[in-house]
Every structure is written in C-alpha cells, then in structure tokens.
Amino acid sequence: MNRLLDRFDHFLIDLDGVVYLGDQPTPCAAETFTALNDAGKRRLFITNDPRRTADGYATKLARLGIPADPAEFLTSGRAAALYVQREGKTGRPIFVVGSDGLRSEIEAVGGSVLRGSDGMTAEIVVVGGHEHFSYQELKIATLAIQRGAAFIATNRDANFPMPDGLWPGTGPIVAAIEVATGITPVVVGKPEKLIFEIALDLFPPGGRCAIVGDRLDSDILGGQRAGLATILVLSGCTTAAMVERGPIQPDYVIENFSRLTTPLS
Ligand SMILES: [Mg+2]
The missing domain is CATH 3.40.50.1000 (HAD superfamily/HAD-like)
Incomplete structure (x- = not known):
C-alpha cells in the first residue's frame, strides 16, 4: 500500500486545524494516530500557542481519545x-x-x-x-x-x-x-527556524521528517526553511484556492490528517 505516512519516519504535527478544531477532533484523528503508532512512526506535536503547558495539551488530547505523553509536545513556550x-x-x-x-x-x-x-x-x-x-x-x-x-x-x-x-x-x-x-x-516559534531545530533535536538523528500543518505562512514556510518535507491539511485555516494563489507551495496537500493513511493515487 502506497500511503503518505510510509514515506517518513518522524512527523512534526501542528495541533489546531490539524488534530482538532477548537474542542472537536478532525475526522478519524484518533484512528490515524493508531495507524502511525502501528507503523512505528515517531511524532512531536508543535504549536505556537504558548498559553498551555505540555501537560495541558496531553490532557486535552486524552479528552479527544488520543493518548499522548507530555514529552511529545513542543509549544513555542x-x-x-x-x-x-x-x-x-x-x-x-x-x-x-x-x-x-x-x-x-x-x-x-x-x-x-x-x-x-x-x-x-x-x-x-x-x-x-x-x-x-x-x-x-x-x-x-x-x-x-x-x-x-x-x-x-x-x-x-x-x-x-x-x-x-x-x-x-x-x-x-x-x-x-x-x-x-x-x-x-x-x-522562537514557527515560521522561524529555532523551534524546528529544537524539535529535530528531540528525534533520533537521520530519519525522514515531515511537518503536517494547516498554515502556509507558519507551518509550511517554517518547514521549508528547516529543510523538511511539508504536508498541508485543508481542515484548518487554508483553502485549496489559497494554495493555488500563494507563493508558498507545500510538497503535499491533503484534505485532512486522516489522509496520511489512505493510499496515494
Ligand atoms: Mg494550526
């Protein structure tokens, strides 16, 4: 099966607009994380929102049916x-x-x-x-x-x-x-390189890494500056028309996070 998730070892995953919208998980988010785990992929959640701590985000994801360790969150704070x-x-x-x-x-x-x-x-x-x-x-x-x-x-x-x-x-x-x-x-935060350098230091060296995000001027631009593969989801604040218009072109554009696990056409 040729799935997008099989092309990478590590994923940096933005939260708002990718994993959830407000207090609602995006479609099949929990199942997608199960598939990532089953495939042995490593992940780090990366968010510019400095208000919550890692513990606070872990609690929020647990409430949405996604078990996560606080060490898996890198907020800009x-x-x-x-x-x-x-x-x-x-x-x-x-x-x-x-x-x-x-x-x-x-x-x-x-x-x-x-x-x-x-x-x-x-x-x-x-x-x-x-x-x-x-x-x-x-x-x-x-x-x-x-x-x-x-x-x-x-x-x-x-x-x-x-x-x-x-x-x-x-x-x-x-x-x-x-x-x-x-x-x-x-x-420090996206789209600057510092948060990506700090994030990549938290993964074992040498793997193929992609960022999954919903903002062109933050997740995708920052990922490109850091030399990562970039995956834009259309479940957050960016539409397909904005991608067509914009100067920032992600490597992959998918409808939502769960598309990581469906076969590529
Ligand atoms: Mg976002």
Whole structure:
C-alpha cells in the first residue's frame, strides 16, 4: 500500500486545524494516530500557542481519545525555555510577559522568574500572548529591555481562531514592546527556524521528517526553511484556492490528517 505516512519516519504535527478544531477532533484523528503508532512512526506535536503547558495539551488530547505523553509536545513556550537553556542562561533573572503556563515552562528548565516590578531588573524578557496582558507588564518589559535585557518572543502570530472571530495573538503584544523599545526580538516559534531545530533535536538523528500543518505562512514556510518535507491539511485555516494563489507551495496537500493513511493515487 502506497500511503503518505510510509514515506517518513518522524512527523512534526501542528495541533489546531490539524488534530482538532477548537474542542472537536478532525475526522478519524484518533484512528490515524493508531495507524502511525502501528507503523512505528515517531511524532512531536508543535504549536505556537504558548498559553498551555505540555501537560495541558496531553490532557486535552486524552479528552479527544488520543493518548499522548507530555514529552511529545513542543509549544513555542517550551521551545523558548529550551532556547534559554541551550544558550546557558537559565541562571539569569527572567521576566515573563505571558500566562502561568509559559512561566512554568521557563521554571521547568531551571529558569529564575522575577515577579511584578522586580522584573525591571531582569536580564531576559520572554514574551508570549495571554488574555491578561496589561500596561504594567508592558512597562516592566520595556524598562528591562531598555536596560539591556535580551528580548525573546515565543512567536509573532497576529491572531488565533475562536468561535466569535480572530482573537489577538502574541504578535500584537510583541509589537507593542518592539515599538516601545525599538528593539527586535529573537523569535522562537514557527515560521522561524529555532523551534524546528529544537524539535529535530528531540528525534533520533537521520530519519525522514515531515511537518503536517494547516498554515502556509507558519507551518509550511517554517518547514521549508528547516529543510523538511511539508504536508498541508485543508481542515484548518487554508483553502485549496489559497494554495493555488500563494507563493508558498507545500510538497503535499491533503484534505485532512486522516489522509496520511489512505493510499496515494
Ligand atoms: Mg494550526
């Protein structure tokens, strides 16, 4: 049987738009993961959303009938924490503009997180979108960066889909700090290469790796920059017409995630 899944050893899998839409799994998602497991494929879930921790995502997938280990999730928040660790800087004082989930990812790699106005003395500022963003956080981050703190953004996503429309993502918050300081951050999440480098380090070396995602300007562009095979699903925010129009061309376009397991024509 000539199936797309047989062409690769490892899969980086985006979550929203691929595995689920909001709280609904995409068609046959659980069965597709069973087929991937049966074929001995390795997987890592990769998402730009820094609000939840890996544990939170594992719980969400379990609820959708997809058992997963927290170690199989690389959020842009965890990737930012692993980046700080890789740079040997977890001992430096860190201010986090973001959710408790992002703070706990930083603390999980041994990062020392400053709270409140102590954050002005931070040597590193890590920024991820969250619903309680405030002027106070903006001010503390701005002052710390003015005083020389490194500026790290989990991602630059402009928005994310919610039932009543597109809610502002991390990008607008990063932009506010950028405008206030005149400093450009190091960006970790898709489509930047850092999150892919960190992800590939979590697989055994040498396998054939593909990314499965629903966004051309994030999953597919990032996968191409990282030299991976790219598989676009049409179950999320991209339509076939957008692929035809766009300059970014994935290697494969499939209707939804379950098509990994059906024979190629
Ligand atoms: Mg997505």
